[in-house]
Amino acid sequence: MAGSTFGTNFTITTWGESHGKGLGVVVDGCPAGLPISEEIIQTYLNRRKPGGIKYSTPRKEADKVQILSGTMDGLTTGTPISMVVMNETQRSKDYSEIASYYRPGHADYTFDAKYGFRDYRGGGRSSGRETIGRVAGGAIAIEILKTLGIQVSAYTYSIGDIEINYNRCQKENILESPVYMPDPEASLKAAKYLDDQIRNQDSVGGIVECVVTGMPAGIGEPVFDKLDAQLGKAIMSIGAVKGFEIGSGFMASKMNGSANNDAFFMNEDHEIEKMSNNAGGVLGGISDGSKLILRAAFKPTPSIARTQETVNKDGENISINIKGRHDPIIVPRAVVVVEAMTATTILDLLIANMSSRMDYLKDFYMK
Amino acid sequence: MAGSTFGTNFTITTWGESHGKGLGVVVDGCPAGLPISEEIIQTYLNRRKPGGIKYSTPRKEADKVQILSGTMDGLTTGTPISMVVMNETQRSKDYSEIASYYRPGHADYTFDAKYGFRDYRGGGRSSGRETIGRVAGGAIAIEILKTLGIQVSAYTYSIGDIEINYNRCQKENILESPVYMPDPEASLKAAKYLDDQIRNQDSVGGIVECVVTGMPAGIGEPVFDKLDAQLGKAIMSIGAVKGFEIGSGFMASKMNGSANNDAFFMNEDHEIEKMSNNAGGVLGGISDGSKLILRAAFKPTPSIARTQETVNKDGENISINIKGRHDPIIVPRAVVVVEAMTATTILDLLIANMSSRMDYLKDFYMK
């Protein structure tokens, strides 16, 4: 089905394998006139890179982005924007072992089942490096949203059982935390907990939360391309995500209507507002003008140093030890990926909404 | 963006409002030669109707489906299948009150914000009746999957805090339970709890779980049209769903890799199997041949009898009492909707997978 393109009016088409020649993205449907540069895109890609020495792979990945098309004099031209990150180290490493068996929790087996064989070098297309294209493309969406007064901000909400406490959270803390937590106390605890994981040759999961402010009301296309449905797809498509929720999310399943309903009221600017935000900013699949709040549950890194049981391609039960050092957690590096996918989704639906009323078409074409 | 079509190769396009002339669906891309009839579709639609007297609206909705195209002599012909359910009661009721204010938890405000006005009669397009088209269309997908040995089965997993206990569950119990729970003990408890809700003029949320057996490995199209990503969209697009998870889901965020990884082993039929199924049947966005397990979190019914605070269209803060009787819970009637959306998604991806290898094309065209 050609599953490498996301979006309808604003699209990203990503490509590339972990240890191939490079990875990249084609951004299509980008409006003309947006200031953009390799420097701007790079700041986003850098957030994908190891956040702290301990909790991510020691691989040195420069991940320098090049823009090959779609801009002139620092502005987008309306034509497709092709961005590439070349892989610096296509090491002629020995992959024979990893090629011979199926790592638990990885996509080795399913890729073989689907395609008959797989690019086993570094995980191939199912590697976390696949997100490079998402982040580069999503960076453009984030920049457009900013211009429109919409801010997308994600952070680590929890690592294992350690959750942030909103009372201690400051946005400024996020990038300073080695685990991208806005709560310094939780961040410290989490750092220690991750040290334990490394010692235990284990890994752990966590949750990323994403908040979008400045959202206009009216965004989302019922009944299948609802804002929360498209976000659900966007977030679930990120590797290692096992759950998605919006607003009160799974908690809503245990709540009473009288508690979960958000009462409307007129605020002091005589605008409609909600007393609470259990809806997470979406009612009936359409944004209600409140903050958008979503969460993504990530499973633990499947690559762990411990001995694991599995099967090889000869159909034998074997024990394996996956070599190399691996992140004890996926979450921190995925924070910017969640932002990228969220922004891409929202922008696509912002564009879709521009034709929701005859008056909008008349204002545009009859002026 | 024309959000009323779901799918790529097998599509459903739904239409209709709660109190308009009718509701329906156009199913396109249905393979020729499937036995289908209004009777078969009706059995699915009937499950959407009130499951028990107490816990659903007393409205009498015959919801008789008519097939208007796409079949001959009881078989699908490969052309689009149009199905319609006419609304029997387009009561000339007085809607002036409900038209004048925004019900908390409903899409009244967001539809106005998007389209400038709304069809306020019975909720219009954002009514639960919108799912009629989904169920009629999804019924065809379910029938196709059955032919291929794939069974989709959903049920109520929890109502408020009352969860099923797998040890007490039998598939046969589902349709006998007034709340579609496979665990009779939990069902009884839930029934009593819903009685309380009615007395309290309140409502409650719950979780639907869906299990798919007989799934072949290899289904799902990385990186954006992954099986779990498409399911995420499908399920999140159902009204009132606030969360989606697959396999260990949100629990995975608290687990260690050593516990969450499912070890592979060769079973006695010398097939690759997994010791556990935290993955929920999906690795890297592709089915692994295990059972598919997903859950959808539904918020409580937003329409409750209690007095609620809100605003009216004149921008005044008001108190309202929504008239009429309403379901204290959405979940039981949504069970078949979850099945329908799950099946539609899987079928679309089963088709996409048929061209994943050159050998498949050669086998098909060179025979």
Place this chain on the structure above:
Amino acid sequence: MAGSTFGTNFTITTWGESHGKGLGVVVDGCPAGLPISEEIIQTYLNRRKPGGIKYSTPRKEADKVQILSGTMDGLTTGTPISMVVMNETQRSKDYSEIASYYRPGHADYTFDAKYGFRDYRGGGRSSGRETIGRVAGGAIAIEILKTLGIQVSAYTYSIGDIEINYNRCQKENILESPVYMPDPEASLKAAKYLDDQIRNQDSVGGIVECVVTGMPAGIGEPVFDKLDAQLGKAIMSIGAVKGFEIGSGFMASKMNGSANNDAFFMNEDHEIEKMSNNAGGVLGGISDGSKLILRAAFKPTPSIARTQETVNKDGENISINIKGRHDPIIVPRAVVVVEAMTATTILDLLIANMSSRMDYLKDFYMK
């Protein structure tokens, strides 16, 4: 591939067979607030019906359209608009003969080859009645375009060798001509020529020309969804069309650049205009603000009374005489179909263009 939906932001999804229960269309992505009614749609459908007694089938087809959803108080609501025309005469005719062989020039053989069997009653889905959904859906697009000052007007350009002479053409003549020709002299000649065809038990082809005035410059999405590319698909998808051209079209292949290039100049309103319009209103796949001019070549009606050679389903060579009376020409009734498809295409691209510049998004969302 689910080929029954056309468009991206404004879509029509058609369904129905010639002798099934009915035919119809779901229009999705229609902006809210357009005045629409069954009466308005009916005027378009009536133009699809026999234009003159002699040159079209004597079947009485009321083709009364019903709008089942998507409007309230005479205005579109932004939700999908479902329209249905029920077939009045599902005669229990004997189709055994027509089911047994493959009519030359028809889709009997190819439908069997694709789907394994076909709905042979009246041509099934490949009947000309399939265009009912196109016309009903396209009518809405035409109405929207009118609101935006864009007029779509098609007419018969030629029947066999008889072409219109622009010097004698008046738009008012079109609907008065039994063959929808704007040139009364050519119309008279064509009528006589068609009499000959009937006498000869034969049929003839012709060309429909469509002119669009009021087109803004800038419409079309390079490089694949160019205005002329999308129109090419739209027009070629109409049954019996074998050729499509825009502006000087096939003539351009014989012209010199110095003659085919349209010189730009500043007109008296100080707007950019072209001296000539060989481009047909499209340069680089984007409208240039001139009149859009396209032509569709229709083959002769394949159903003729003469004896024809063919094969039957038993693989025998046979001679056949197709019973019933048939139109000696397809063109006149197809005129409104060409308008419908042209308008649908243009509207979809008008919407797409609304996000072509950052300034447009800023104007829309930052006001």
Place this chain on the structure above:
Amino acid sequence: MAGSTFGTNFTITTWGESHGKGLGVVVDGCPAGLPISEEIIQTYLNRRKPGGIKYSTPRKEADKVQILSGTMDGLTTGTPISMVVMNETQRSKDYSEIASYYRPGHADYTFDAKYGFRDYRGGGRSSGRETIGRVAGGAIAIEILKTLGIQVSAYTYSIGDIEINYNRCQKENILESPVYMPDPEASLKAAKYLDDQIRNQDSVGGIVECVVTGMPAGIGEPVFDKLDAQLGKAIMSIGAVKGFEIGSGFMASKMNGSANNDAFFMNEDHEIEKMSNNAGGVLGGISDGSKLILRAAFKPTPSIARTQETVNKDGENISINIKGRHDPIIVPRAVVVVEAMTATTILDLLIANMSSRMDYLKDFYMK
């Protein structure tokens, strides 16, 4: 609308400007296991390059293709294939003149009208170099079709008034002719005629014909994604194409049904065949198993050396002389582009057809 992607199941997404850093394509949905290499792709790209010294631009364009992803050990892996051609000469030429006015017959004006400004360097995205991505992507489609026994072959059918004579045509002649004509006599005449054009500082149009052999019956998805409709879009999307026809095409508009209908008969292999092929291999939008025959009408090269009238960006009427040498004709270099777009279209529909019957799904999944 993000118009840079073509196809549904097998897609090409092209990007790049004439004088930007490079041009390329992402091919998605390519089945795994196809042997492919840069050498194979290069042979197609080389046919896009100047065919003969005299009739094409003297620019030296190495146009070396690199495959950056989607293959391993010389086989496609099922993941997206990214191919890039870097522009060698990004000359810091003075473009100020060409930036200041609108060349007749070019897309300068329409790009400005749409996007507010344009990349004027060498035509930017509307340059003929845009087809590099189409050819690289289409090459893969052609290779897949070959594997399935389907051959796509295009050639120059006419240049100005000079048409090929089928009696003198040999497929082997095509690549030997400086204008890619299979008829040596016509080729000679055309060559002389083009000499005249150069002397006259003029250009001329022509027609490309494309024949596809080995087509199975049953390909095409009614009613909008018919084989001829999708081909119409594919071909019309090529720059400079002003007309498209299939089979008897525009001639059909002047023919009688008795002459245009192709009689079926049982051939000596007891297969259904047609006596003639006015249909061009398509009936009802579905392939009939005969040769597919289509034609594309190209306008003359708009860039000519003669003085031309136009306007500049200051709104003044001016006379211009476009510098540099330009091809007197577009057609020969477009031959391989027509093949590429034809093959891409057919492959996409071949895949779609694999799910047209329940039996096909059963054969695939129940074996």
